[in-house]
Amino acid sequence: MILFNELVLASHNAGKLKELQAMLGSSIRVRSVGEFSSIEPEETGLSFIENAILKARNAARVSGLPALADDSGLAVDFLGGAPGIYSARYADGQGDAANNAKLLDVLQAVPDAERGAQFVCCLALVRHADDPLPIICEGLWHGRILHTAQGVEGFGYDPLFWVPERDCSSAELPAAEKNQISHRARAMVLLKHRLGLV
Numbered sequence: 001m002i003l004f005n006e007l008v009l010a011s012h013n014a015g016k017l018k019e020l021q022a023m024l025g026s027s028i029r030v031r032s033v034g035e036f037s038s039i040e041p042e043e044t045g046l047s048f049i050e051n052a053i054l055k056a057r058n059a060a061r062v063s064g065l066p067a068l069a070d071d072s073g074l075a076v077d078f079l080g081g082a083p084g085i086y087s088a089r090y091a092d093g094q095g096d097a098a099n100n101a102k103l104l105d106v107l108q109a110v111p112d113a114e115r116g117a118q119f120v121c122c123l124a125l126v127r128h129a130d131d132p133l134p135i136i137c138e139g140l141w142h143g144r145i146l147h148t149a150q151g152v153e154g155f156g157y158d159p160l161f162w163v164p165e166r167d168c169s170s171a172e173l174p175a176a177e178k179n180q181i182s183h184r185a186r187a188m189v190l191l192k193h194r195l196g197l198v
């Protein structure tokens with residue numbers, strides 16, 4: 001079991017921060033890396049794991065605290081797993097609306113049966129910036145890409161992600177419900193077990 005009572009979340013994404021904070025609850029005092037630095041590290045890794053570790057080390061370095069990073073994205077079967085680790089940069093850094101518009105466009109003629117996709121979340125926790133043994137936990141969430149956006153909750157690709165087990169898009173799920181079944185929720189359950197928090 002690892003003992004600490006304060007943690008920095010290594011994300012600049014408001015939607016993610018909200019979800020991670022809600023999932024961690026009050027068990028640990030949570031700060032955000034934005035309190036320490038507004039510079040976002042370049043995500044130069046070739047995998048979710050590498051990018052999560054890179055972000056966690058950066059946040060630990062600027063804060064002096066243990067750090068938890070989340071690298072996540074959407075892997076679309078028809079696109080061979082793209083946009084994957086490039087999900088946030090899919091429309092060249094123009095943001096969520098442009099990313100979603102581009103995805104709908106490239107999948108325009110693709111039938112439902114071939115629109116399978118997974119949200120992927122990789123959490124990386126480092127005790128300090130040079131931690132030689134980061135804790136890594138992953139979660140997947142299977143769904144399908146809709147033909148048009150639906151719902152206003154959540155962030156990112158949520159309005160395009162159909163959740164078969166709930167018969168709605170992930171942007172139509174109340175936050176509390178998404179936080180129990182999402183890729184991020186699954187990774188967080190594993191992390192809490194590793195930390196002895198549950």
Ligand SMILES: O=c1nc[nH]c2c1ncn2[C@H]1C[C@H](O)[C@@H](COP(=O)(O)OP(=O)(O)OP(=O)(O)O)O1
Pocket residue numbers: 010011012013016040043055070071072073074087088089099119154155156157158182184
């Ligand atoms: O639950 C989700 N619901 C909808 N979209 C999601 C979700 N989870 C990840 N995503 C999308 C958003 C972004 O396009 C990419 C993450 O990119 P990623 O680099 O990990 O995060 P980011 O740049 O937004 O913030 P940061 O790196 O500071 O944590 O996947």
Ligand SMILES: [Mg+2]
Pocket residue numbers: 043088
């Ligand atoms: Mg990022």
